[in-house]
Amino acid sequence: MELMNNYKETILIVDLDAKQCDTESLSEDMVAAGLGGAGITTALYEQYKDRDPLVIGTGFFTGTFMPGGCAGVVTAKSPVTGKLCHVPFGGYAAVEMKLTGFDFVVVLGMADSPVRLWLHDGLSDIDDAADTWGKDVWDSVDKIREAYGDDMIQLLLIGPAAEAQSKAAQFSVNYWGSFDKAALGAVFGAKKLKAIALRGLDSLDVAEGFFAKCIELKNEICAGAISGKSGLKDIAADIGVDAGAIEKLSGMTHRNNAGYNCPYAATAFVKYNEAPTVVDMKGHPAPGCLISDIKGFAALHAAGLDAAQAMEQCFRQGIEPEAAAKAGKTEGVSEDAGKAAAFSTAVPESVFGSGQGDAWWQKRQALGLILGIDPMIMVMAPEIAEDRIVEFVQMSAEWDDFSADELERIASDVIAKSA
């Protein structure tokens, strides 16, 4: 097994009680047992479960040439369900995390005053967060990037709702909320952990022939079920979102964005403070917001709210949008999050005819969060079949004896331990 093609081989252990960081090696045995992502965050959770751990992980293929390899996972016990939940985070944050030099981060205990974690270039700092505690997510992102002097810093952070440990809270990826419907943001809040800031300039090695193999798979995916489809509106139409909500979304969409190396752009930036057609570096400083949770958007629309602007308020406060829709407002929401489950229900059960039932969906989610492949891509791209995954693992890590039985065992284990 050649770990350097997929990992930096380092686990960061953050003890908030002692305000101290230590590292452990990510061993071949750990990768053989759990492969990556949720497979290893689950093992780390169990190892440290007496200290209420919050575990953040990158997947086996996060940051590689594997199509869709943008995902990381936050694993913790949900305050809503009392069970282990795995929430994906994508865009570019998980790639940035791996390139900081830390494959996994285990946060233990509770700080006695607000802190943030600053991971950069193999270094880890626990910094005071009094300057952002109590501030909304958007102000906090701006302030933290300014404090560390880099506007490309990626952030996992919380707003006022999670600071108050609301069960309607979610953690946010930069400005734009997340797929957290299990209130894992409130776990950040309980630890007084305002943010994890990430900036890394490290690199991964690449197995001979792996780039070309990934390009072949990407071309197959692009020629498959997603061919001719575009953006969040086509997903919304396919999963039966209310026509009025789709019309609203389409009319405001500026551009569709994709996470790192994702062959489908599944998020939509909507503008409501300037015309959606405007492309101007010197335009409105905050023209709109980036929508990825189409179910949250649709729920806010159905609640009679201006869905796009309500999404912005949810993002700022750090509130899960379906919970806000249930409460009919975007501040002071105290209801439970939308549909808490082991895997985020923000990901549709079927897209472009892919669905094969709940057990299939759960397995695709588990595999995505183990491998670091965007969970939406896992649903819409059957080309990433299990036999292909085994081939790619074997080739990427030069690990010839990795088998389909092992992949099955690891996915089943993740599902069983969060049931």
Added chain:
Amino acid sequence: MDLKVDSMKCTGCRICEFACNYHQDETISSIGSSLMFYFEEKKNYYGMMVKREKTLYLGRPEGEQLLKPGEQIEGAGASAKPILLRVACDRCEDEDDGPLCVRACPYGVLSLEG
């Protein structure tokens, strides 16, 4: 022939940067790439910069722009500056199947023209 960017097709997935870096030093990273993603996140304003031999090519959503040495990128923040230190795009002339960035892009943003 030079690398060109059709910026409004771009979705910001950034795989082109990493493919270029792989061509330059056979690792996955973005810091050795001749391409650099420019992003004003809150405005969702983004485009690609390409370091050429004697100029800097900007594939902006408003259109293309060429800068000569010493010229400033109007309105650009600090994240735009490191591109000036990068190696110039060699169009992957030693690659039989063409530039890695063009092959890697799922959206047809990049092409060789001229």
